[in-house]
Amino acid sequence: MKILVPVKRVIDANIRVRVKSDNSGVETANVKMAMNPFCEIAVEEALRIKEAGDAEEVILFSAGGEKTPETIRTGLAMGADRGVHVQTDERLEPLTIAKMIAAVAEKEGADLVILGKQSIDGDNNQTGQMLAAIMKRPLGSYISEIKKNAEGFAITREIDAGLEKLQIGSPAVVTTDLRLNEPRYASLPNIMKAKKKPIETLSPADVGVEIKARTEVLKVAEPPAREAGVRVSGAGELVDKLKNEAKVIS
Amino acid sequence: MSANILVIAEHDGAELYPGTLNTVAAAGEIAARHDGGGGAGEIHILLVGENLGEIAKSCAKAAGVTKILVVDDAKFAHPGAEDVAAQISAALGGGAYSHALAPASTFGKAVIPYAAALLDRQAISDISEVSEADTFVRPIYAGNAMETVKSLESPVLLTVRTTAFEPAAQDGNAAVENAAAAEPPVRVKFIEHALSSSERPELTSARVVVSGGRGMQNGENFAMLEKLADKLGGAVGASRAAVDAGFVPNEYQVGQTGKVVAPDLYLAVGISGAIQHLAGMKDSKCIVAINNDEEAPIFQVADYSWCEDLFTAVPALQGELEK
Missing domain, CATH: 3.40.50.1220 (TPP-binding domain)
Incomplete structure (x- = not known):
């Protein structure tokens, strides 16, 4: 089995994001970047499936500008075998990215594509679902467990009301939720080894995808600020304020 | 192009989830901004599942809704994202709707992008405000920034941050119609639910x-x-x-x-x-x-x-x- 793991380069989760003063976007110049946390979970799961003897190869995919290979390298240092980079500086929408992934998944003959459920920049939560629709493959979104079996994969999904267990066929597309696993840290020898692992660079045309904007971002603004309220120093005072000032309890 | 709007109902087979009513309210805001505020479009609800009689009645009460499209089929007893998305795609395919909306729950977040890709459209997630019929505000970067984004295509597929819209009133009286089931591109097998059994509110x-x-x-x-x-x-x-x-x-x-x-x-x-x-x-x-x-x-x-x-x-x- 071959596993394809698309990963995304995003602003590091620990960095406080700042909106640009001209409201055209958020400041990304000289800001620390990292692999999207949900993508790290996806890479980890692929590696665990390979280590269990159920997969022969883990291939990473990413689309973006010239620094994107750094993020692929992060996944290679975790243990993935090789990478595919579609290089472009254009703004990429989830549908476009899903089409690129579909082309690479077809070409590579991937039996399983594991993606993060959302990226922490755009918070779209769309790419995996779109990929499954484009490839007409079964979808397991928001999974907290996956086991390979004779019919494909037994999965557990995290849904709003609890858990849902499904049996999906193979090949399949799944997206990771938080509790699927805890991603490993890359060891120094593996970071060194990753430098020699191959990353193939392709253009959008190479994967047969035309980049066409379906949406236009008109403005990116600061959210309305919420002002700090008052300090209270005891239960009596708090309950009095909730009843008589905020009027949220009776 | 029709100005009708389709809202996808979320339910658990027994009850309509309240987020559906907030989504109807968001649809109402879009309708009011159609045609320079003329509000010509109707709002319909699409309901997919099995034995939907009671849930269809709940949907029909949503104020501002004129029609409930019911796809009631034994094979959709536990509908997967593929199943619901195929019905959305079929309903939108003929140009009958300008928009389709679902709550931004684990249900809506799975079905809307799936349906959008079946129709070769880019969905817009988690809208918290309707600026124009084609322009929406949504949080990005965990709400550290608010993005105003305009769709350049039709139909527009959206998920709705339900807490940002007051629920629609329940004094409506929409017509209930059965719709034919569309075949999903692929199916998954439902095994079981392990749901938290809490007496507390959702x-x-x-x-x-x-x-x-x-x-x-x-x-x-x-x-x-x-x-x-x-x-x-x-x-x-x-x-x-x-x-x-x-x-x-x-x-x-x-x-x-x-x-x-x-x-x-x-x-x-x-x-x-x-x-x-x-x-x-x-x-x-x-x-x-x-x-x-x-x-x-x-x-x-x-x-x-x-x-x-x-x-x-x-x-x-x-x-x-x-x-």
């Missing part, structure tokens, strides 16, 4: 939410918050830190990667207030924070901040409420 629609964070120290201590929630008629939530630490199940999670809530009263207990948590609760009407760390960021957004050890404060609060 987290995303509760009037009061009592949430615990890493400061709770363990899962057993959440009993204290459950007791408080029961006294207030509320639901229990948690920060990602508390979920990651294994104190409570994931469905408790409030924040960027969990649920979005906006209750009248949000009580944050032992939660430091990481931006990822604030993303899921900062639209609450009144926020109370209990934390023993004077510098906790949660105090910057709380209406009432109580700097106190939670193991002292929570029992004291319980006692005061029971007086």
